[in-house]
Amino acid sequence: MKSLVIIEHKNGVLHRMSREAISGAQKIGGDITALVIGENAESVSSELSNFQIEKTFIVNHELVPSYNVDGYKEIIKQVVDSISPNIIITGHTYQARDFMPRVSAALDIPFIPDIVELENNFYIKQVLNSKLNASISSSSERALISFQSASYSEEDIIKGSSRSESFDVDLDSSSIKSKSDDPFQESASEVDLESAELIVSVGRGIEKEENKSIAFELAEVLGAEVSASRPVVDAGWLPSSRQVGSSGSTVSPKLYLSLGVSGAIQHVVGMKGSKNILAINKDSEAPIFEIADYAVVGDLLEIVPKLITALQDS
Numbered sequence: 001m002k003s004l005v006i007i008e009h010k011n012g013v014l015h016r017m018s019r020e021a022i023s024g025a026q027k028i029g030g031d032i033t034a035l036v037i038g039e040n041a042e043s044v045s046s047e048l049s050n051f052q053i054e055k056t057f058i059v060n061h062e063l064v065p066s067y068n069v070d071g072y073k074e075i076i077k078q079v080v081d082s083i084s085p086n087i088i089i090t091g092h093t094y095q096a097r098d099f100m101p102r103v104s105a106a107l108d109i110p111f112i113p114d115i116v117e118l119e120n121n122f123y124i125k126q127v128l129n130s131k132l133n134a135s136i137s138s139s140s141e142r143a144l145i146s147f148q149s150a151s152y153s154e155e156d157i158i159k160g161s162s163r164s165e166s167f168d169v170d171l172d173s174s175s176i177k178s179k180s181d182d183p184f185q186e187s188a189s190e191v192d193l194e195s196a197e198l199i200v201s202v203g204r205g206i207e208k209e210e211n212k213s214i215a216f217e218l219a220e221v222l223g224a225e226v227s228a229s230r231p232v233v234d235a236g237w238l239p240s241s242r243q244v245g246s247s248g249s250t251v252s253p254k255l256y257l258s259l260g261v262s263g264a265i266q267h268v269v270g271m272k273g274s275k276n277i278l279a280i281n282k283d284s285e286a287p288i289f290e291i292a293d294y295a296v297v298g299d300l301l302e303i304v305p306k307l308i309t310a311l312q313d314s
Contacts, residue, residue, distance in 0.1 A: 001030030004085040006076060007048070007056075008095055012040030014047055016195050016252065017091025017147070019154035022051055024147045025089050026158050028118055033057060035079055035167075037072060039065045045164040052160030057167040063176050070176045072099040077106050078169050085142070087118075092146035092250070093194055104144050111144040112136060116151040129246050130269040149194060150252035150273020191225060191241045193249040198224035198257075201244060201271070202232055205260015205281055205300055209237040214304045215259055221311045227251070229267045245270040259300045263288025280304070 003025045008015040025032045032053040036044045038060060045056045057079060064071030076099070080088060088103070090096040092114045104111035115136075117124040122135040123145060193199065200219040206212055212232075219226045228238040230245055244251055245267040256274035261267060263279070263286055271277070272291060279292040280300045289295045296303060 001028060001087070002083070002085045003028060003030060003032045004080065004083065004088045005032060005034045005053075006072075006088065006090045006096070007034050007036045007044060008091065008093055009036065009038075009040065009044045010195070012043040014044055015091065015093065016154060016197075017093050017149055019157060020150070020152045020252075021089050021091045021147055022048075022053065023152040023154055023157045024118075026052065027152060027156075028087070030086075033083060033085065034162075035059070035076065037064060037075055038067065042164075049162050049164060050159055051162060052158040053162045055162055056164040058164055059167050059169055061169055061171055063171050063173060067095060068176060068178060069099050069102060070178050071171065073102040073106055074171055074175055075169050076103050079167060080107055080109075082167075087142065088144045090144075090146045092148050096146050100144055100146060107142075107144075109142045109144055110138055110140050111146075112138065113146045114148045115145055116148050118145065126269070129265045130272075131265070149250040193225055193227055193242070193244065193251050196225040196251065197254045198222050199227050199244075199251060199253045199255070199271075199274075200224050200257045200259065201227040201229065201261055202238070202259045203229040203261030203267075204231045205262070205283075206232070206237075207260075207301070209235070211301060212237055214301070214308070218257070218259075218304055218308050218311075221308055222257075224253075224255075224257070229261050229264070258288055258292070259304060261288050262286050263290070 005021050005025050007018045034056040041058045041060050048056045059075050100111050112123045115123045115125050125134045127134045200215050202215045215226050227244045228242045233243045246269050250270045252273040254275045256271050256277045258279040277292045278294040279288045280296040282299050284297045
């Protein structure tokens with residue numbers, strides 16, 4: 001088995017889901033090649049040199065200094081044509097959802113997105129709000145896949161040493177017809193929940209729109225992002241770019257601080273991979289407590305302001 005892992009980074013910082021993709025590739029086994037594209041690729045490859053992979057290809061072309069869907073498609077196609085991997089892997093990020101379908105069309109290789117595991121040549125996807133697993137087979141000898149957030153843990157990456165080398169690509173301006181913002185986002189919003197290490201999430205327990213301010217105050221003190229459950233988004237209290245769950249983002253932060261979130265399955269499937277879950281809810285029977293590492297039963301409107309003050313004073 002030969003795998004190619006497409007690495008995503010922001011200003012030279014390796015994306016969490018790219019680490020998870022490497023962990024997944026190591027679990028699959030075989031030879032692993034990583035591909036880093038754009039400016040700061042050298043600093044990213046330096047971090048990758050500490051992982052047990054065969055090598056890292058660096059592509060830093062003047063036409064693709066940052067993410068560009070046409071540039072990525074052409075570069076990945078040329079790398080795949082050169083090394084002929086059996087499987088091309090990414091994390092299921094906003095960016096991957098943009099370029100992977102085009103790579104699939106250019107290479108005539110099926111793209112199987114948002115899987116949680118590759119087992120005995122079957123691609124495993126979660127369906128019906130993660131209540132069931134579906135096994136998918138392919139008649140193709142090669143495939144492009146993206147791993148769902150938290151399918152594998154970056155903490156399980158096997159350390160080692162690897163080498164890096166430049167990969168020369170043949171690009172001309174006529175093949176680069178599109179332009180993307182840097183960094184790529186799903187919307188004009190600056191919210192990037194999938195790479196956030198700390199998240200403060202709000203649910204219906206905040207009672208009214210005016211109370212969302214305490215979530216943002218807490219997030220500011222912690223250096224966290226603010227997310228929401230679907231009812232909060234449906235009520236128009238927060239934009240859809242902040243929604244976590246089956247119809248929103250899938251996240252895996254180091255800490256998920258839940259404020260008044262009941263814990264419906266549709267929400268849980270989007271955040272169950274969080275390393276630590278702290279839930280505050282005045283309903284002692286709230287389903288969120290079944291998966292929480294730390295549970296606080298009480299009125300968040302009384303607890304959170306005191307928590308903010310304590311953090312500011314510490």
